[in-house]
Amino acid sequence: MPAGPAPPPSTSTLNALPELTTAPPPSRPSPPPSIPIVVPEKAPAWLKSSVQDLTRxxxxxxxxxxxxxxxxxxxxxxxGHNDDSRLPAAxxxxxxxxxxxxxxxxxxxxxxxxxxxxxxxLATFVPEWDGWWDSMQPEWRERNRQGRWRIDLPYQKEWDWGVMQAYGINGxxxxxxGIYFWGVAVLAQHDEDQTARWDNAVQDVVWVLEGLESTFKK
Structure with a gap:
């Protein structure tokens, strides 16, 4: 465990990372992730246990x-201590x-x-994921020519992120x-097309998470 938190990976850093490559099956021992994951000591138990569960x-x-x-x-x-909001199930x-x-x-x-x-x-899960994820996107989000959500836009203070501004254990x-369980299934299949589709979703989720974080910055 490193002595302190790693520098925040920005969207530009993420885009510069190498393409995801085939990894050993989940049943084999895996090396630590290339980006250290550090949960603050003051974080609640639900976050610590969830991070542990979602990085097995x-x-x-x-x-x-x-x-x-x-x-x-x-x-x-x-x-989410001061907010009882939750991400919608539908x-x-x-x-x-x-x-x-x-x-x-x-x-x-x-x-x-x-x-x-x-x-x-995956034939069942991916459409479920796409429908749920797409339904939560704010009205101002745009798609690129490939039909994917754009992640090349600078964040704007006036953007309203809608239902995704839900934090805490239910947020x-x-x-x-969802991204984790999807990734584990993709890893087990060693399918390049499925891996590319999952990796696109991963990068979109990072962009959204960083955008949500930007709303707390002055």
């Missing part, structure tokens, strides 16, 4: 950036969150069971959990 498998430097961004965001939001068009997340939440977010929920079918943590 090393998914590479891009995913490590997601977890690091989550920790910085929750720290800036004071871990949003526009009654788009529900993926079932694997409901199972993780029922299991105490890794505290009640040693067994993690598994994405049994944006669920998004990180």
């Amino acid at each position: 498998v090393d998914l590479g430097c891009h995913y490590a950036s997601v977890v690091a961004a989550l920790i910085r965001l929750e720290t800036a939001a004071k871990y 949003q526009r068009g009654n788009t529900a969150r993926p079932k694997v997340l409901a199972a993780w939440i029922r299991g105490g977010r890794g505290t009640k069971s040693k067994l993690q929920p598994v994405v049994a079918s 944006i943590l669920s998004v990180v959990a």
Whole structure:
């Protein structure tokens, strides 16, 4: 464990990282992530246990950036202590969150069971994820020519992030959990197309987390 927190990985740093490469199957020992993940001592138990649960498998430097961004965001939001908001289980068009997340939440977010929920079918999970994630995006977000959400825009103070401004145990943590379980399933399949699709989602989530964090900066 390093003596202090690692420097925050900015979006520009993330974009400069190497492409995700094939890693050993989850059953084999994995090296520590290339970006150190440090949870502040003052962080609540739910964040410490969740980070531990969602880093059991090393998914590479891009995913490590997601977890690091989550920790910085929750720290800036004071871990949701003054806010009982929660990320919606369903949003526009009654788009529900993926079932694997409901199972993780029922299991105490890794505290009640040693067994993690598994994405049994990427063909089922990915459309669930896309629908839930897309439904939560604020109206001002734009897509690029490839149909992906743009992550090349500078953050604006006047942006309203809507329902994603939900912090604490019932907040944006669920998004990180979804990316993690998706990544574990992709890692086990060694499929380049699935890996690329997951990595695009990872970079989009980092951009959103950093954007949410920017709202706390003066």
